[in-house]
Amino acid sequence: MEQGVKNEWVNWHCGQPIDVWPAPVDHPWVADYTRWLTGPKARLLDSEKLFDGLCGRLTEAGVPIDRCVLLFKTLHPVYPGHNYFWTRERGTWLVPLSHDFDNSERMLVSPYQEALDRGTAVRFDVSHGTETRMPILNELAHEGYQELVCELIPFTFGQTPGITFATKAASGFTAEATALLRAAVPPMATPLEVRAQRLTLGAVLRTYLGAAPGSNVLDGVIQRNDVRRLTCAILLADLRGFTEKAERWPSDSLLAALSSYFELLDRAVRRSGGDIIKFMGDGVLAIFPVEEAGSSRVACQRALDAALTARMQLPSINAERRGRGEEPIDFGCGLHIGEVAYGNIGSMERLDFTVIGTAVNLASRIQDFCKTLAQPVLLTADIASEVDMPLVSCGKHRIRGITTPVRLFAPADANAIRTGSLQSA
Template sequence: MGVTTSSTDPNTVLFAARTKEEQLFGWLIEAGMHGMRIDQLIAQFCEKLTDLGVQLTRGNIALSTIHPQVSAFMYTWRKEGGIVANTNVLHSEEPGEGWFASPFFFMLNNRVSFMQRSLENSEELDFPVLVEFRDQGMTDWFSQIFDFGWGFQDDFRDHSSGLITSWASSAPGGFSKEELNLLRRAIPLFALTVKGIASFKAAETVLETYIGKETSRKVLSGEIMRGKASSISAILIFADLRGFTRLSDVTGRSDVVATLDQYLERMVAPIEEAGGEILKFMGDGILATFALDNEDEKEVCKKALVSSLQMISGVKQLNSERLAQGRRTMELDIAVHVGEVMYGNVGSKTRLDFTVVGPAVNEVSRIETLCDQLDTDLLMSGAFVETSGHLCEHLESVGLHHLRGVQEPKELFKIRDCDVFSKKQDLY
């Protein structure tokens, strides 16, 4: 049957090709199996087509994506320059007039999956971009669209949820019949390869967006069994916004979400920039961790404390901006703790959550509730202070306090002088 065993070498084909065309098809299969980068895929695909005698001048793809910021990735290849354009289209970007006058917009809105135009025939140039291609010396152009069946729609691309491709030649008379026959066979397989790669990338992006980079890595590596957990030592940060209920009662629904996003952005950025991970968004609060395993504990403590202060500073700056606009504000309270926690899967047979559990998690949330009572926006546990080393010289005790559900009272601390502490440049 011509079937061979594939090795770990990505250049090893999955089947014995009998022709150069079959070698191209085998290479596309291998590229999809090994998750080649999309920009490398289109560049090498175009180069291999030219090696097979296809007089290809330009290749372009626009790939829909599931991403919190980017709606599509676009790549353009040219024979004389390789990949000459790599563009990310953001959700926030409004399409320009060029999009509405493009053949792609027409094809998507009219459910046309294939379109070809001879650029040597001026009467057929019904789109401005095709006139530009003709003026650049191109003679033939066609586009093919592939619906990946991902089941979502986007205002920018209207009905597209897959791959838009376009291909152009500068040869006299355009693509030959033989070239078109090869392209019409190869391009759908190319699209399938793109879908295979993009599907995994989409899953990776979605997981990172909702559960964090480190946790998503564990899930994608197969750690999805219920009850599977490991014990880790970590610094825990519990941050909660004061006044959210009151604000939401007097604010329109759409503005509540936008306002919350503004505050959470100020809270999340310092944590992630310092190497921490956001484990949970809990309405108007977050739970974050800094792992201590195989790390300099004192250095990690410094990162956690500095990022906490940056969160508070960011929220104060946002409040100043909102007050100047006559808008309502919220204050931020933060608790920092350290302890052993269980990190892994909990839940039902069909619905799991990758999270941290244990007494330390309960304690840090209880500590945060005392911020208002103790007239401070940042409290630290004695366990954190003990771990932090030289940072303790900047801290002062606020006494022993009973935490709800915790048998023994806990000594809590606050920063003695936040301004002095923040000006210590060696802490950043």
């Protein structure tokens, strides 16, 4: 390509459309690459390893790529997409994207956005280090890169990922190297789309069902009454005064309070090795399977640790709420251990992956007694005998649906839990 044309690209701060690029060459590498991409080994690779394989094979073919970035979107409440990065020095790594990325300057003024706007691939000469309106091109120029190519990867269902290749070679990408890049990208569309859809499906299932239930459904556990028995420690939490607050508080204030409360418990449960199975209005149901914990003692301790961790962080959240002129929130936790039915329950047309059983009902009833006994956390004797923490007996109580009175226990220093000053939590 003549230098004058390349200078014009820099001055105009944009790329050259793909239709003036050299056509793909009849190169033996293309056939080898296609066989690898459609072969049995590549089918087992996830998106990251597939991307790494593409970069490695292009490098082996003599294409002087020094940096490659693959961007594609997924459906996720926190990370709506991923950037896969590859460099010669570091190899491949993943960077999740935030929800505001689409509207950020780095995205709106980027080679990828330029390619989207044009509807075709583009290339940029950055060898002169001229300041452009695209931050990434300025950064690459300062790092010694000479040329960047951005190509689109159209998916069947409307999403259009992009991939960029950058080189530090003094001559940029030759005609043959550019042709190999053009030949390499289109066959990646279908394999990447299949993996992107599975990644999206997995993220949605884990977000709405929980980590373990989501993985079970993704693995094919989808038939009604497809359940298994398991023993687990159960944590059931309930927000205090929710009904009364729902009548007084504006809906946005109520939703914000619920989100803070749910996030608090979710972090504590996941940190302690458990899984939230369900949000039930203002209630939270979480389990800590004995099989995963290795013993009932570990499972019970994990459940108690989660309850204490969440309770200990509540004072700081309430301090922030008071600082904004908002009322504090409070919740109680009931803990029990027992056998549950875990799996798909529901109608032919509407299933729920959940846990049911007497143990779950008992944990729910115990949580109700947190209000009656003015305790932030209550445990049954079954779980109290397994945990390593000073406890006090709260006596025996008749619980609706349970024929025999149930002895309840509470952490000995309940006041320290309320104030967030318990040292062992």
